[in-house]
Amino acid sequence: MTAWLMLAKESGKRIGEGYDDNPATHYSWDDTVPNHATVKVGDVIVLWDATELVGLSVIEDIQQGQADKKTPYCLKCGKADVAERKKKLPRFVCWNGDCKHESDTAGWKDKTVVTYRSRHEAGWIPARGTLMAPELRALCVKPKSQNSLRELRWHDFQQALAHGSVPLPLRIIDTAHDTIQGGHGTATIRVRKGQPAFRKQLLATFGEVCAFTGPAPVQALEAAHLYSYAANGKHHKGGGLLLRRDLHRLFDLGLIAVNPQTKTLHLHDDLKPFPDYAKLQGAPLAVSVTPDHVKWLSQHWGMHRPSAPQAAIPQQGGPAQVPAAS
Known part of the structure; x- marks a missing residue:
């Protein structure tokens, strides 16, 4: 490197x-x-x-x-x-x-x-x-x-x-480097601006709400694709959420993922030394999502958490949204 x-x-x-x-x-x-x-x-x-x-x-x-x-x-x-x-x-x-x-x-x-x-x-x-x-x-x-x-x-x-004397989460550098050099992350990181209609649609659906943290100024919210938009150039149904800008970046890098079964946030260890992010571990999504959203979140989870089970994880901030047994 x-x-x-x-x-x-x-x-x-x-x-x-x-x-x-x-x-x-x-x-x-x-x-x-x-x-x-x-x-x-x-x-x-x-x-x-x-x-x-x-x-x-x-x-x-x-x-x-x-x-x-x-x-x-x-x-x-x-x-x-x-x-x-x-x-x-x-x-x-x-x-x-x-x-x-x-x-x-x-x-x-x-x-x-x-x-x-x-x-x-x-x-x-x-x-x-x-x-x-x-x-x-x-x-x-x-x-x-x-x-x-x-x-x-x-x-x-x-x-x-x-x-x-001060511990730093240097694995973030390795993760960012690998993501930018190739694969899914390169496309999602670079698709940041534009897509005004897509963002307008998400604002109409969710309001001024970050899907991870709740209500936020509209100026701080970005339209986040849950998949590699640049790879296929399409706005898929249920393929986006509004995220605060910093959380959008971290989601694209896989440092934050959403457990598709519990619909709770899962943080990479590199984020846990930072209190403002660490408190998000296990927190439920701040918005209701559709089966289409869950499908895309599952793909993101499989890419960035391939060895992690989609089971309930210890939570902070509310009960897990676990699907009812069939």
Whole structure:
């Protein structure tokens, strides 16, 4: 598995305009950055702020575009390897190993750049402060690199986190990687927006209710397919529920599943360290479902819980909806 340490901060070495970072959901860069085209869907993205680790996830999608940008360059060597200092003077320093020129000014030029924007919120694990800057630099393939995108030694990075003082659910990364790389999850993760008629139909059927947690603001609800919509392009009867955005992602990854017999939620162990999710273990669905819904939920269960029986599970939040004996 390939992993990248990426600098996520609004100023400092990420100078220039056009960057759009939200560590928990997306990260942006352009083709002026070394390794810009090497990062791929399915790679691990590890974000830091030059002081400490912020969090990590798996890249679900990379959107490409174009933008006009003012880019700095060194007035001595002419290379675009310039960092802007905030406290120390002179203001600019050249990163080029053969130059290291310091100056109060830099050259600026207009350039059309290729932009890249990752989407990685499905498997996001907040990890602020679990590793500090010196540790992160030492875990890079090239520890002395000054690039904003640096390749990490993934195995060593995992070991460093595993032996840290704060336990992190790192299996989420493996699950997200395997899901994104192939199979059912790739399609469902990428089908996020659009389908307005499908969402409108679900709102008319269920109201402003998340099927897992209950009433929720309509702005937070997404139309979740219970099957791989991208694989067949059809809206099947009983094939959708309204889910809160974060729960939609976790359902697609199989980190949350619905026991089709008890109609209760079943969480992967990786979610249980998080109290807001752990309390959902065994909770009944917040909406009534049809036999068609149960059919699709059964397929999802069989894919993500192949070895788990469809029997009643210990509950929190209400009695199981167990079908009457025939």
